[in-house]
């Protein structure tokens with residue numbers, strides 16, 4: 001499974017974000033997340049026990065500046081500085097300071113690059129996290145299932161989780177965020193099932209994200225019986241949103 005051992009990795013080409021320089025603000029070995037998604041590229045939480053030692057803001061800042069200096073000197077394009085990596089980035093207790101460090105480095109070296117954060121949205125109800133996410137260009141927030149039961153099956157939250165509270169917290173973006181949803185099928189869950197799909201479409205209508213990214217599995221997954229959807233199928237599922245004027249990006 002995929003684990004990053006440095007605070008900065010890449011750039012890697014992403015169809016969603018272009019040339020994306022990854023920032024891992026989680027412990028370097030293993031995985032740290034308050035979800036344990038059945039499709040997680042980092043594997044199950046139990047198999048990826050991390051050291052629990054978060055990288056320090058100053059270390060992330062200097063690694064980022066060193067890499068951006070190198071990219072600028074080599075003429076390497078950077079479209080996005082992307083918080084992702086070994087789990088949920090907002091769990092780093094210094095997440096707001098880390099965002100500030102990334103914004104400063106971006107402004108200095110690649111002012112036209114975007115700052116992106118891939119998050120499972122579980123912490124967005126916390127004032128300091130929400131305020132930090134408001135400073136980034138692309139807060140990409142995950143809602144995979146439209147019901148508490150669906151979340152339990154797909155995302156397997158650790159500890160308390162309320163989908164409704166998360167949706168209320170996301171409403172505070174007033175649409176200025178990107179919604180990300182994984183579409184998959186397994187014996188316990190099917191993202192295309194009519195009732196659930198309808199409920200998910202209603203969540204998009206309620207949150208009115210400026211963009212919705214729909215994707216499916218494309219790497220090894222911890223649960224083995226998962227089936228992907230084709231891009232064509234996902235376009236069909238989301239076509240009604242496009243007709244209603246929503247921007248939907250499908251990655252098959």
Ligand code: SF4
Pocket residue numbers: 033034035036037039040041042086087088119120155
């Ligand atoms: S939220 Fe992301 S990092 Fe966490 S378990 Fe799910 S896919 Fe993995």
